[in-house]
Amino acid sequence: MVKMLLMVLVMAVVTFILRMIPLTFLRKKIRSRFLYSLFYYLPYAVLSAMTFPYIFFSTGSLVSGVVGTIVAITVAILSRSLALTAVASCVTVLVVNLLALI
Amino acid sequence: MNTNKNFKPLTFKKGVKDGLPIGLGYFPVSLAFGVTASALSVPVFISIIMSMTNLTSAGQLAGLKIIAIGGSFLQIIFTQLVINSRYFLMSVSLSQKVENVSTIKRMLMSAGITDEIFGVAVSKKEPLTPKYFFGLILCPYIGWVLGTVVGACLGNVLPLVVVNSLGIALYSMFIAIFSNPAIKNKKLGFVVLISTALSCLIYFVPTLNKLLTGVASIVAALIASIIAALLFPVKMEGENG
Known part of the structure; x- marks a missing residue:
């Protein structure tokens, strides 16, 4: 139990240090156009690489994963809402998973 | 200022x-x-x-x-x-x-x-x-x-x-x-597509997958961003043209 708690705190410290160092200590504007561009593109690239292909295998069945992904993309583009996108994809996956049980 | x-x-x-x-x-x-x-x-x-x-x-x-x-x-x-x-x-x-x-x-x-x-x-x-x-x-x-x-x-x-x-x-x-910025901004769309493709490539090619366990997403994103930064450098703040 104590080890679990310590691990959580270690996670928190590591994560905080990663977030804190650049914003706290980088006071100058980046001069290199290449580096500036790299840091402009990276966050979007990381998010998409973390999503695909893992989203397809996140629901216990490939079919519901793929259907859920299509719904997520559609709702995200049409609604621009995080909450609606998350809820719509979860409900879709649940329906597909339940249908598979029948 | x-x-x-x-x-x-x-x-x-x-x-x-x-x-x-x-x-x-x-x-x-x-x-x-x-x-x-x-x-x-x-x-x-x-x-x-x-x-x-x-x-x-x-x-x-x-x-x-x-x-x-x-x-x-x-x-x-x-x-x-x-x-x-x-x-x-x-x-x-x-x-x-x-x-x-x-x-x-x-x-x-x-x-x-x-x-x-x-x-x-x-x-x-x-x-x-x-x-x-x-x-x-x-x-x-x-x-x-x-x-x-x-x-x-x-x-x-x-x-x-x-x-x-x-x-x-x-x-x-x-x-x-990332979907809306990627649709509105073609450069971001490009980097999202390349990053997705690389991530899938690493995932489905067994040797790459073994080699890059745990860091697959970061590696895919880094390569995609370097390509995008070289092909489409972005305009820096305070820069004219």
């Missing part, structure tokens, strides 16, 4: 308004996290403390799995460094939008950097003020912790099929963040 004099400074109230949809979006995702924690028989208070002190989605899920199998400290440190290295990149990005802010306030602001908060903050034309940023963090923090509490308490009650269905929440939230 503030170089954007034509803009009104961003207020706390505006931050709260911008943060509310993120907070609502976090609730189902952290609910899924709490449910998963209980399913892995991690004590309720551990998952709640984790959400209160970490405020990360993918990092917490990875940490949870390591804790559940009784992994080592080294394992957990390495995993967090790799998965959350993106916050380091986001923090570099945001450092370019902060002007005349004290060290302590910068540190406090940095604690609230998440994928979604970054996504909103980076899209602001105005310089980021601490007041705005703290307002922006408020609802997402409450939503994240509250969802975890509810999920962790419901975890043992919900049937497996429901738990499985919540697994997609985190990823669909990521899609909601």
Whole structure:
């Protein structure tokens, strides 16, 4: 139990240090156009690489994963809402998973 | 000096308004996290403390799995460094939008950097003020912790099929963040497509997959961003033409 708690705190410290160092200590504007561009593109690239292909295998069945992904993309583009996108994809996956049980 | 004099400074109230949809979006995702924690028989208070002190989605899920199998400290440190290295990149990005802010306030602001908060903050034309940023963090923090509490308490009650269905929440939230910028901005669309293709390539080619276990996403993103930065360098702030 104590080890679990310590691990959580270690996670928190590591994560905080990663977030804190650049914003706290980088006071100058980046001069290199290449580096500036790299840091402009990276966050979007990381998010998409973390999503695909893992989203397809996140629901216990490939079919519901793929259907859920299509719904997520559609709702995200049409609604621009995080909450609606998350809820719509979860409900879709649940329906597909339940249908598979029948 | 503030170089954007034509803009009104961003207020706390505006931050709260911008943060509310993120907070609502976090609730189902952290609910899924709490449910998963209980399913892995991690004590309720551990998952709640984790959400209160970490405020990360993918990092917490990875940490949870390591804790559940009784992994080592080294394992957990390495995993967090790799998965959350993106916050380091986001923090570099945001450092370019902060002007005349004290060290302590910068540190406090940095604690609230998440994928979604970054996504909103980076899209602001105005310089980021601490007041705005703290307002922006408020609802997402409450939503994240509250969802975890509810999920962790419901975890043992919900049937497996429901738990499985919540697994997609985190990823669909990521899609909601990058899909609209990718459609509006062709350069971002390009980097998203290349990064996705590389990530899938690494995943499905067994040798690459083995070689890059744990860092696959970061490597794919780094290569995609280098290609994009070389092909389409972006205009720097204060640059004419």
